[in-house]
Amino acid sequence: MAQLFLFDMQSPRMTASTASTPSILPENAIEVLGLKKTYKGNGKAPPKVALRGVDLTVKRGSMFGLLGPNGAGKSTLINIIAGVVNKSEGTVKIWDRDIDTHSRDARSALGVVPQEIVADVFFTPRESLEVQAGFYGVPADERRSDELLAALGLSDKANAYVRSLSGGMKRRLMVAKALVHNPPVLILDEPTAGVDVELRRQLWDYVRKINEEGVTVILTTHYLEEAQELCDTIAIVNRGEVITCEPTEQLLRRLDTRNVVVTPETPVTTLPVLNGFSVTSRANGAFAVTYRTGEASVEQVLAAVRGAGISIHDITTEDPDLEDVFLALTYGDTSRPDPTKD
């Protein structure tokens, strides 16, 4: 039977258990409602709106991907959930505990692997885990530092100087640290930045394993492929809003977008306005037209380009990246505020 996690009301810590009373487990691991955040300005910098009213539900047991381009608001959202950034408005519940009224319990339900690598240079990896476990009040006989080190491929570095670890090892140590108190919810903020392919695979194998054991996992990434491969549900954040949140398969069916990259006879200096298509500039006066394969064809794109008075020298087609997907999903929504104008 999969290992489930129960909230121990005597102590804020999670206790792993083969629960026979699943009814006490919350339906949702995270519930965010009407979340807004404006960073205060200072001196010359004006206030910055980072979240514009986010509603988000992460089901218990999910492997949840939070995607968005740079500056979309992912880290702000994660940092508010983690209790390291104050929200401006809205409510957040972790494992049914409101972060305002039950902050300690809420935080104990959560393990967070931050984006930046933070290494405790004064401790060995084992000491680092022990200190963290102490911080969460995990009794000595319930600590599992060695188990975590082994699970993350760090056993032979248990007593090494942390500064002798590679970037990938430090990141895995941070995953271990986030798990010392056995939280039922784990957030990984950009976990594969700077991690090589092999280590990335190991990390994902482990994350998949703990997810199968019952831990709800939320990961933020820029990479659609990564989220696609790992996550059962994907939310896309853009300009401080969740523009979609749905099962991965359903989302991918909707992301039927392609790019046609057009090299004109005469390089363009102003992007053409093509009815029904989003257009982005490329080097040397070329441009890319993003279209939905279910709604248009390459021929129709080219006809629109010619209709705008442009003679075509060459074309190539390509799969879109996430930016293009956002453009396609948000295309034509002129009500959406431009974050650069804040």
Ligand SMILES: Nc1ncnc2c1ncn2[C@@H]1O[C@H](COP(=O)(O)OP(=O)(O)OP(=O)(O)O)[C@@H](O)[C@H]1O
């Ligand atoms: N401490 C801060 N003070 C002022 N503005 C901030 C602060 N932190 C973030 N921002 C701004 O808030 C917006 C959202 O940033 P955030 O870091 O949450 O986005 P992100 O999606 O995590 O981006 P990335 O993928 O680059 O980490 C951005 O415009 C950013 O410049």
